Amino acid sequence: MSSTVGVRISVNGEVREHEVEPRLLLVHYLRDRLGLTGTHVGCDTTNCGACTVHLNGEAVKSCTVFAVQADGAEVTTIEGMADGAELHPLQEAFWKNHGLQCGYCTPGMIMAAADLLQRNPDPSESEVRHGLEGNLCRCTGYQNIVRAVMEAAHSPQRTTVGPPPPEKPEAREEVGKGVGA
Amino acid sequence: MIPPEFEYTAPESVDEALQALTQGGEDAKLLAGGHSLIPLMKMRLAAPSLLVDMRKLSDLRGIERANGGFRIGALTTHAQVSQASELGVAAHAAGKIADQQVRNRGTIGGSLAHGDSASDMPAVLLAAEGSVVARGPNGEREIAATEFFQDFFETALADDEMITEVRLPAMDGWKFAYEKFTRRAEDWAMVGVCAMVRGDFEDVRVAFTNMGGTPIRASAVEEALRGQGRGAIEQAAQAAAEGTDPPGDLNATADYKRHLARVLTRRALEKAAAA
Numbered sequence: 001m002s003s004t005v006g007v008r009i010s011v012n013g014e015v016r017e018h019e020v021e022p023r024l025l026l027v028h029y030l031r032d033r034l035g036l037t038g039t040h041v042g043c044d045t046t047n048c049g050a051c052t053v054h055l056n057g058e059a060v061k062s063c064t065v066f067a068v069q070a071d072g073a074e075v076t077t078i079e080g081m082a083d084g085a086e087l088h089p090l091q092e093a094f095w096k097n098h099g100l101q102c103g104y105c106t107p108g109m110i111m112a113a114a115d116l117l118q119r120n121p122d123p124s125e126s127e128v129r130h131g132l133e134g135n136l137c138r139c140t141g142y143q144n145i146v147r148a149v150m151e152a153a154h155s156p157q158r159t160t161v162g163p164p165p166p167e168k169p170e171a172r173e174e175v176g177k178g179v180g181a
Numbered sequence: 182m183i184p185p186e187f188e189y190t191a192p193e194s195v196d197e198a199l200q201a202l203t204q205g206g207e208d209a210k211l212l213a214g215g216h217s218l219i220p221l222m223k224m225r226l227a228a229p230s231l232l233v234d235m236r237k238l239s240d241l242r243g244i245e246r247a248n249g250g251f252r253i254g255a256l257t258t259h260a261q262v263s264q265a266s267e268l269g270v271a272a273h274a275a276g277k278i279a280d281q282q283v284r285n286r287g288t289i290g291g292s293l294a295h296g297d298s299a300s301d302m303p304a305v306l307l308a309a310e311g312s313v314v315a316r317g318p319n320g321e322r323e324i325a326a327t328e329f330f331q332d333f334f335e336t337a338l339a340d341d342e343m344i345t346e347v348r349l350p351a352m353d354g355w356k357f358a359y360e361k362f363t364r365r366a367e368d369w370a371m372v373g374v375c376a377m378v379r380g381d382f383e384d385v386r387v388a389f390t391n392m393g394g395t396p397i398r399a400s401a402v403e404e405a406l407r408g409q410g411r412g413a414i415e416q417a418a419q420a421a422a423e424g425t426d427p428p429g430d431l432n433a434t435a436d437y438k439r440h441l442a443r444v445l446t447r448r449a450l451e452k453a454a455a456a
Binding site: 002003005021022023025044045046047049052055058059060061064065066068069071112115116119130131133134135 | 188191215220285286
């Protein structure tokens with residue numbers, strides 16, 4: 001086995017520290033090490049977007065990021081979106097508009113939509129459709145997903161993504177560690 | 182899919198990264214955004230023994246205007262390039278790469294170093310007559326786009342070199358469009374066309390994505406249009422596929438790609454002319 005590397009990652013505002021194999025993908029770190037199974041593995045090939053989380057505030061496909069690349073970073077998953085019992089406006093809008101059927105793509109859709117609304121707070125329907133190009137849904141035909149995102153965009157209680165993390169963690173990984181070991 | 186094992190380091194400086202790359206030998210690879218390399222590793226088409234992660238090399242991020250052109254740090258993401266409208270056609274094309282999540286991670290240097298002729302930035306670099314700056318153990322050199330792309334996934338970059346910067350001339354007075362055709366929204370281009378027109382067709386540049394092992398300039402179309410006008414586009418675009426030998430693949434036969442090249446050349450030139 002290759003040598004492990006220490007990572008310190010703020011996940012949904014909580015700093016987590018682990019020794020990981022360099023090849024561990026971020027999605028597996030979140031699901032298997034942290035038990036945050038809201039982030040799904042769909043295609044595992046950077047296509048479907050089911051594994052979308054935010055890395056330093058931007059949507060990324062966590063099946064195509066190594067956990068070590070997130071050392072020192074802030075990660076937000078679907079579990080970090082609600083504020084206690086109060087759903088995030090996007091979650092609320094997906095629920096109200098029936099923006100899901102089987103629900104498999106939903107966490108990724110919501111995380112991608114949150115990135116979209118940060119970039120473009122008042123998108124047109126076409127901008128929503130293009131903005132969600134990286135997320136596939138095989139049930140809904142997208143109609144209600146687009147409707148939900150449009151509604152969330154105009155929701156009065158719309159906030160930024162999740163609760164603000166307390167502080168940016170110091171990266172733990174040391175220079176040269178792991179080389180030739 | 183779990184990639185094969187590898188050793189990992191994330192150096193703090195370009196010099197340390199180059200040293201690690203050299204010491205790691207021929208199976209060591211640089212890791213930028215990882216959106217070309219990680220999929221290859223998951224498919225076990227690449228199995229580097231060491232990854233030298235560039236994420237702490239913050240000097241390699243950002244865009245500045247210098248000496249009549251732009252210097253784009255190798256680690257600047259496609260999303261950042263797409264938002265820098267002063268870059269013209271590069272910004273426009275970067276906004277059409279894959280999807281937002283991929284643009285948030287993928288970098289301009291990583292994409293060019295990968296040398297995939299189906300990716301979008303190589304044709305843009307060629308049409309804009311840009312270059313890359315590569316640093317290695319023997320110092321720095323600038324490699325023109327015409328020299329950089331050599332064949333499928335082959336570039337002029339040596340194993341122990343790193344792209345640190347991408348240089349694009351300021352294309353003031355040029356109008357442009359990048360058109361690509363995909364089966365699904367986020368796919369690689371079956372064919373892509375980068376078209377640039379200066380003034381009233383005083384100069385014209387056209388370059389193709391995925392019409393061969395490297396990006397290709399459509400010189401027949403350029404010559405047919407130079408000094409002409411919009412009315413000549415339709416006729417000139419007919420010459421688009423001349424001299425090309427595109428590889429057929431799952432999505433498109435060679436003939437279909439030639440057809441797409443003609444259609445997309447016309448569309449891209451018309452859009453550029455009307456811009």
